[in-house]
Amino acid sequence: MTSPDDPQTRELISQTIELVATRYIDPISREQILVSTLDGLSSIDENIRVDITPTDLVLQYDDRTVGKIALPASSDGMADHENLQIWSEITLTGLARYRAHSAKLRSTATKDIESALISGAIRNLDRYSRYEGPVRAENARNRRDGYIGIGVRVVGGSGYPVVKLVHAESPAARAGLHPGDQILTVNGEDMYGKASRYAADLLHGEEGTSVLLEVNAAKSNAITPMEILRERVIDRTVFDDVRDNILIARVSSFNSATASTLADSIMKAKLYDGGLHGVILDLRGNRGGLLQQGVAVADLFLADGPIGKTFSRVTAARHIFKAETGDLTNGAPLVVLIDGRTASSAELVAAALQDRHRAVLIGSTSFGKGSVQAINDLPNDGTLTFTWSRMTAPSGYTFDRIGLFPAICTKSGTGSTAIHKVANALSQRDETASVMMKWRKLDYQDEKSRRELRSVCPASTNGETFDVEVALELLKNNREYKNLAYVGQEEIADTFASQ
Structure with missing residues (x-):
């Protein structure tokens, strides 16, 4: 037990208290984080409540004060390791005192207590702040960087x-595995009744090593x-098609391979007879991902x-992000599809291309x-x-x-x-x-x-094929396309040039 x-x-x-105190976008004191951290234990036992005075942390349980812990007079001038130690010491002292009163805490596994404390530390931050335990964190890393x-x-x-899914162009696909196949043994071990996680762990390993299967x-x-x-193996995020010399590329998210995969799609489309007449970049439903990959996509x-x-x-x-690699499409007309689920780095891509009059946006207001x-x-x-x-977009909003x-x-x-x-x-x-x-001048806090x-x-999040048809219609006439590509203000100057 903890x-x-x-x-x-x-x-x-x-680490949690120091990271939030020094790196969260809005200033927040270590005292506030400390209260939130210990108060996170109330997710395990609802009788726990934490208060604070200018000098003490007040521990309450079942509407009774069960302890007070003196707060440090000042942590200025202390060595970093001493500063870190103070706040963790207070937290764990508070945890120990609450465990003396709470049977629920005493019977809770260490990892669940850790999760409650860390989740508590960020509970009063914005809605995009979150804690992921080891298993979920590994899954997220795999989505970003592959496995x-x-x-x-x-x-x-x-x-x-x-087998539920076989990644395209993966070792399993090349070996001939298909959805619906049963895996009988892995490296000689009978797999009957084995859980998905156990089987996946056996299939993972060091790069370049082999695994023996009976299928x-x-x-x-x-x-x-x-x-x-x-x-x-990196999840596929780019799904392309070419229609009448127009590349239609749906990008579902941004992981470590997105920009290079999209670049390959563009190069292949340019080899078609007649060349590349235009691109439809479909960012509908794209909730973002790696920011640097979004920047690299815009750079294309x-x-x-x-x-x-x-x-x-x-x-x-x-x-400050700037284009560096040159336009891979050689200026081919570009349409970007957006909807109510287009968010984060996907919005940066669309905003950059719209502000620079490089693309016409079609669809609905984004997220x-x-x-x-x-x-x-951690x-x-x-x-x-x-x-x-x-x-901020190139125009500064x-x-x-x-x-x-x-x-x-x-x-x-x-x-x-x-x-x-x-x-x-x-x-x-x-x-x-x-x-x-008006959009570009709006204060985003003006509700x-x-x-x-x-x-x-x-x-909207309907994702109709109609959006694609509108894009194709627009790209038929270069004059109409340019008319809408330059709607709004004049070409954005390089506002970051002197920064």
Whole structure:
């Protein structure tokens, strides 16, 4: 059980309090974090309540004061390790006193107490702050950076594990595994009744090593031996198609391979007879992911100049992003599809391309998440994620809580066909320009104005194929495309040039 002398819990609490105090986007005192951390134990025992006075931490249980812990007079001038030790010592002392009164705490596993404490520390931060334990954190790392294995997901627990999914171009796909196949043995071990997690752990391993399988293919009685080399497997995030020399690329999120995969799709599309006539970048439903990958995606379509900027009280969180690699499409007309679930780094991509008059946005108002989260690894292999900066588009506005406004709103009632939508957008170009100007000047904290502007083209998450048809119609006429690409203000200057 957790005790004041538990080294891992002590280190976890030390890091949590210090990370939030020094790296969260808004200043928050260590005393406030301390109260929230201990108050997190109320998720285990509702009788726990923590108060604070200028000099003491007041521990209450079942409406009774059960202890007071003196707060440090000042931590200024202390060595960093001493500062960390003070706050973890107070937290674990409080935990020990609460355990003396709470049978629920005494019977709770260490990892669950740690989770309650860390979750408590961030409970009063914004809604994007979260704690993920070791298992969920590993799954999130795998989504971002890939994992070493053969590229399958299995379902286990009853009978032999069954292959649920095979990643395209993975070692498993090349070896001939298919959904529905049963895995009978792994490295000679019988897999009957084994759980999914257990089977997955056996299939993972060091890159370049091999795993031996015996497989019963779906709808077959044959048992097939296989030897498969493990390699890094990264989830597919780019799904492309070419229609009439126009690349339609749906990007579901941004992981470590997104930009390079999209670049490959562009290069392949350029090889078609007649070349590349345009690109439809579908960011509908894209909730973001790795910010640097979003920047790299925008960079694929820009010859030079600004992409965006982040601002923060934390020096390490301030960045200026500029295009560096050149426009891979050689200026081919570009449409970006957005909707109410387009968020975060996906919004930065769309905002940069819209501000730079490089793309026409089609769809509905986007989600409005212009904040950046830092992902911090913890000693227990979990992660602590919280907001540490906000993003601005090249024109200087932040789209946090506002979102992006499309030049062609497919969610409004006017225009029943793709041709009508494009025609209406052209006829209402001045009105759209006026809305965009107000959009870029809006204070994102002005709730009333924010709601009014967002209601002009309400956020939608239906994901209709109609949006693609409108985009294709627009790209048929380069003059109409340019007319809408330059709606709003003049070309954005490199506002970051002197910074």
